[in-house]
Amino acid sequence: xxxxxxxxxxxxxPGGTVTLTCGSSSxxxxxxxxxxxxxxxxxxxxxxxxxxxxxxxxxTPARFSGSLLGGRAALTLSGAQPEDEAxxxxxxxxxxxxxxxxxxxxxxxx
Amino acid sequence: xxxxxxxxxxVVQPGGSLRLSCAASxxxxxxxxxxxxxxxxxxxxxxxxxxxxxxxxxxxxDSVKGKFTVSRDNSKNTLYLQMNSxxxxxxxVYYCAKDIAWGFDYWxxxxxxxxxx
Numbered sequence: 001x002x003x004x005x006x007x008x009x010x011x012x013x014p015g016g017t018v019t020l021t022c023g024s025s026s027x028x029x030x031x032x033x034x035x036x037x038x039x040x041x042x043x044x045x046x047x048x049x050x051x052x053x054x055x056x057x058x059x060t061p062a063r064f065s066g067s068l069l070g071g072r073a074a075l076t077l078s079g080a081q082p083e084d085e086a087x088x089x090x091x092x093x094x095x096x097x098x099x100x101x102x103x104x105x106x107x108x109x110x
Numbered sequence: 111x112x113x114x115x116x117x118x119x120x121v122v123q124p125g126g127s128l129r130l131s132c133a134a135s136x137x138x139x140x141x142x143x144x145x146x147x148x149x150x151x152x153x154x155x156x157x158x159x160x161x162x163x164x165x166x167x168x169x170x171x172d173s174v175k176g177k178f179t180v181s182r183d184n185s186k187n188t189l190y191l192q193m194n195s196x197x198x199x200x201x202x203v204y205y206c207a208k209d210i211a212w213g214f215d216y217w218x219x220x221x222x223x224x225x226x227x
Contacts, residue, residue, distance in 0.1 A: 001172070034211065034212035034213060036212070036213030036214065038155070038214075045205060045217045045218065045219050045220055046147075046149075046155060046205070046214075046217055047217060048213060048214045048215055048217070050213075051210055051211050051212070051213030051214065051215070052210075052211040052212060052213060055211065057215055087154075089154055089155060091155075091157065091213065093212045093213075096160070096169045097169035097170055097171065097172075098171075098172075099157040099171075099212075100157070101154050101155050101156060101157065102154070103154055104154045
């Protein structure tokens, strides 16, 4: 069973830029893993920011973007706002019945 | 607007069963793949299962294979999750989510399942 790894925590200054990454124990992450990024604030349901590596939903703020970076999936936040303080999870899909979430990254805006 | 509303959660004893429902509205439910995702208290999410639009295709995480069964009633715009042989480690908030391109777009607010004696 592949393990999906994320930074446990990151801190960004208001207005600053931070990149969260998502790696796989089975090797490089590619577009074939269809990386998906979720944001979850305390006490709330997750909401999807990015799907299929780079695609945004209508509700995804423009300051969030998805990419592949050095064999990992990446979520970049440019121009952090206080409301971006949350837990962020990535999902990698290996097969139709093997879809694995990372352990999450807690982002603090400070 | 799109709405997904889960129900059916509660407290159940180990070894017991529970059926969750997810009422969908605001989109073409009968054309959509649908997921169940669960999240134990204080932990990250875990993907559980996906079902195809007509219900004929289902895929499960290894942790629930043979215990959980996903189904749907397109005439009622409702998704179900039948959970049997429940164990304390199945305790979680269970979310339904609409599929898009191997990921999710809309999520429900979840329903809490607690397996405890």
